[in-house]
Amino acid sequence: MKKCKYCDLLVKTDRATCPLCLNPLSEDDGVQEERGYPKRQSRPLDKKSLFYRAVVFFCLGSTAVSVLVNLLTRGEDGPFWFPFVAFGAFYAFMLFRTVVLKRSYVFRKLAVQLISASVLLWGVNHFATPQIDWAMGYAIPMLAFAMNLVLLILSLTARHLYREGFGAFFLSQLIGVVPFLLWMLGVDCFRAIPSFWAPLTSACLSLLVLLEAFTISGRTTKEEFKKRFHF
Amino acid sequence: MKGWSDLDNAAKIFPCTSNEERRNLFGLYFYLTEPVDPALLAEALENTIERFKVFKVRLRTGIFWYYLEENRRMPEVFPESPYLLSPIEPYANNGYLFRVSYFENKIGLEVFHSLTDGYGAMQFLKALVYTYLRLCGHEIDPEGLIRGESESVFEEYQDSFQKLYDAGVKVDTSEKRACLISGTRYEDGWLGVICGSVPKDAFKKVITEYDCSYTQFLTAALTWSAARVPHLFRKTKKYPFQVFIPVDIRKRFETKTLRNFSMVVRTSILPDPKVSFADCVKLVKEQITEASKDEAFLPRVYGNIRSEKIFLLRIVPLFLKNIVMRAVYNRLSERANSFCLSNLGDPGIPTGMQKYIDRVIFSNGATHSAPINMGVTYYGGKVYMTMTSAIMERDLQKQFFRLLTGLGLPVTLETNDLETE
Numbered sequence: 001m002k003k004c005k006y007c008d009l010l011v012k013t014d015r016a017t018c019p020l021c022l023n024p025l026s027e028d029d030g031v032q033e034e035r036g037y038p039k040r041q042s043r044p045l046d047k048k049s050l051f052y053r054a055v056v057f058f059c060l061g062s063t064a065v066s067v068l069v070n071l072l073t074r075g076e077d078g079p080f081w082f083p084f085v086a087f088g089a090f091y092a093f094m095l096f097r098t099v100v101l102k103r104s105y106v107f108r109k110l111a112v113q114l115i116s117a118s119v120l121l122w123g124v125n126h127f128a129t130p131q132i133d134w135a136m137g138y139a140i141p142m143l144a145f146a147m148n149l150v151l152l153i154l155s156l157t158a159r160h161l162y163r164e165g166f167g168a169f170f171l172s173q174l175i176g177v178v179p180f181l182l183w184m185l186g187v188d189c190f191r192a193i194p195s196f197w198a199p200l201t202s203a204c205l206s207l208l209v210l211l212e213a214f215t216i217s218g219r220t221t222k223e224e225f226k227k228r229f230h231f
Numbered sequence: 232m233k234g235w236s237d238l239d240n241a242a243k244i245f246p247c248t249s250n251e252e253r254r255n256l257f258g259l260y261f262y263l264t265e266p267v268d269p270a271l272l273a274e275a276l277e278n279t280i281e282r283f284k285v286f287k288v289r290l291r292t293g294i295f296w297y298y299l300e301e302n303r304r305m306p307e308v309f310p311e312s313p314y315l316l317s318p319i320e321p322y323a324n325n326g327y328l329f330r331v332s333y334f335e336n337k338i339g340l341e342v343f344h345s346l347t348d349g350y351g352a353m354q355f356l357k358a359l360v361y362t363y364l365r366l367c368g369h370e371i372d373p374e375g376l377i378r379g380e381s382e383s384v385f386e387e388y389q390d391s392f393q394k395l396y397d398a399g400v401k402v403d404t405s406e407k408r409a410c411l412i413s414g415t416r417y418e419d420g421w422l423g424v425i426c427g428s429v430p431k432d433a434f435k436k437v438i439t440e441y442d443c444s445y446t447q448f449l450t451a452a453l454t455w456s457a458a459r460v461p462h463l464f465r466k467t468k469k470y471p472f473q474v475f476i477p478v479d480i481r482k483r484f485e486t487k488t489l490r491n492f493s494m495v496v497r498t499s500i501l502p503d504p505k506v507s508f509a510d511c512v513k514l515v516k517e518q519i520t521e522a523s524k525d526e527a528f529l530p531r532v533y534g535n536i537r538s539e540k541i542f543l544l545r546i547v548p549l550f551l552k553n554i555v556m557r558a559v560y561n562r563l564s565e566r567a568n569s570f571c572l573s574n575l576g577d578p579g580i581p582t583g584m585q586k587y588i589d590r591v592i593f594s595n596g597a598t599h600s601a602p603i604n605m606g607v608t609y610y611g612g613k614v615y616m617t618m619t620s621a622i623m624e625r626d627l628q629k630q631f632f633r634l635l636t637g638l639g640l641p642v643t644l645e646t647n648d649l650e651t652e
Contacts, residue, residue: 001643007629007632007633007636008633008636008637009427009632009636009641009642009643009644010641010642010643010644011643011644011645011646012643012644012645013644013645013646013648014648015648019425019625019644019646020425020625020628020629020632020633020644021629034262034335034336035335036262036337036426036645036647037311037313037315037334037424037646037647037648038310038311038312038313038334039313039648040313040421040647040648041313042419043314043419103322104322160303223234227235227291227293227298227300228291228293228294229293229294229295230237230293230295230296230298231294231295231296231545231546
């Protein structure tokens with residue numbers, strides 16, 4: 001214990017100065033006092049944050065450079081290829097951010113992957129081969145089909161995953177239905193979907209999964225709806 | 232609890248307004264007389280959490296409101312971080328809204344305010360330490376002071392604010408602007424702690440002289456000190472120094488709830504160095520007495536409850552609510568408090584347990600607008616006043632503790648070393 005003669009009080013500290021007035025403290029009285037707080041250490045470097053910033057830099061940098069190079073080197077009728085880089089960078093960013101860096105529920109990670117991969121596929125399709133809509137016709141429905149199958153198996157085997165990722169689970173099912181709905185509605189930009197079997201398969205699975213959610217897993221679904229939509 | 236529950240009325244604001252600078256955390260620390268065994272502490276925590284279902288929850292996001300859901304995982308214990316009240320990472324702590332830590336002979340509980348208030352947290356920590364000491368082989372009579380030894384009752388989970396609500400009463404939502412302390416912030420979110428202890432007998436003598444309570448005396452001492460550090464207020468000097476004092480109202484309204492249930496008393500005095508300390512005590516006493524009357528604080532409570540009952544507000548999606556609530560909080564509530572003084576009083580520890588506990592400390596987290604706050608506890612014949620600060624300037628603390636020593640009170644200080652070694 002040390003004494004500050006300026007503040008007229010005792011201080012338990014290893015330091016030589018008073019924590020209030022910063023004047024020197026008297027000599028220690030020799031009585032051993034236990035430490036009340038852990039010693040200060042500088043905060044460990046947040047590697048995740050550093051990595052995240054590196055990924056952001058890489059994604060934005062590659063997009064910016066590709067735009068510049070593409071515009072400067074493109075001939076009169078040369079192709080615009082920078083969107084491929086931009087969509088790839090977007091997907092890489094989403095992949096790192098949601099799957100590698102962020103600790104969240106499995107269902108949420110899968111749903112985010114489904115959305116970002118769909119955006120990537122649609123973008124590549126739109127810019128590379130706009131004459132055939134293979135993304136909406138095959139790729140996205142098949143991706144949604146595979147993802148929803150995985151989600152169904154996971155939800156049936158691990159109920160806690162279903163409860164935790166309830167929102168993401170339903171969102172994935174809705175994405176599974178979208179290509180078929182667009183085909184049915186004959187939306188202008190999707191009229192070139194070559195065939196409907198892939199969107200139909202995906203939509204059927206999504207509807208079956210939703211049916212399962214409201215029948216076999218009806219009680220859990222109802223409870224989760226009540227929780228999430230209570231107002 | 233039916234598996235999930237709404238946040239109580241007071242808790243609703245915290246998830247929307249929390250960030251790195253406004254963590255809405257507070258901490259309670261028991262210093263034992265022997266070193267803590269982490270394995271036994273973890274076992275004690277697993278036993279205790281089963282009784283305190285109010286704490287066995289995690290925060291989830293709904294479409295319209297946040298809610299608390301039963302947590303099926305078990306909480307863990309952590310070595311205490313030198314960074315006091317650092318944000319609780321949900322994934323690092325299995326989703327729990329509190330963190331149990333240990334350091335040498337100290338057991339700490341840091342809690343997010345959406346879960347409970349100081350009273351609820353103290354009941355939980357007392358039960359945890361009691362269980363821990365029993366696991367260490369000590370026989371202790373709970374003397375009816377340990378909540379964990381009695382049955383869990385429905386009232387513990389209840390939002391008791393709803394019981395108070397009277398739709399017919401005119402509400403009061405007005406907030407007066409206060410002068411705000413500003414200064415040089417510690418880097419890395421460090422919080423400096425200065426804990427002063429004073430023998431309770433000597434303190435009692437002084438407050439008897441001034442004919443006031445501990446809280447009234449401390450509020451007056453802070454207000455008096457604030458008048459001597461005008462440079463800390465910079466642009467807000469013209470506003471009054473307003474001390475925010477949470478008061479536990481469980482006894483008044485006879486409830487056993489472990490969720491937030493306190494009212495707020497606020498003193499408002501223009502900092503004037505010419506006002507003597509005795510006059511300061513008189514002013515504070517008058518204001519606290521007036522503000523503690525039912526007719527003074529209930530309209531404010533009704534105002535908070537009524538706003539959550541407005542249908543249009545209820546059906547607004549949560550992300551929009553967050554934006555609105557944050558803006559309203561920043562504009563009104565955040566500017567209304569210069570300082571927060573929270574007096575937990577005597578924790579009520581059984582006699583047989585006291586020989587294993589050296590001291591009990593309460594740290595009230597600092598916020599963005601009120602970067603210095605104080606938590607008070609009485610234990611073992613001493614009054615512990617813990618000032619937590621997010622800024623490096625210690626002028627207010629210096630004035631405060633020098634006032635106490637000037638009144639003849641023997642003060643012993645302990646700090647967390649404030650600056651880097």
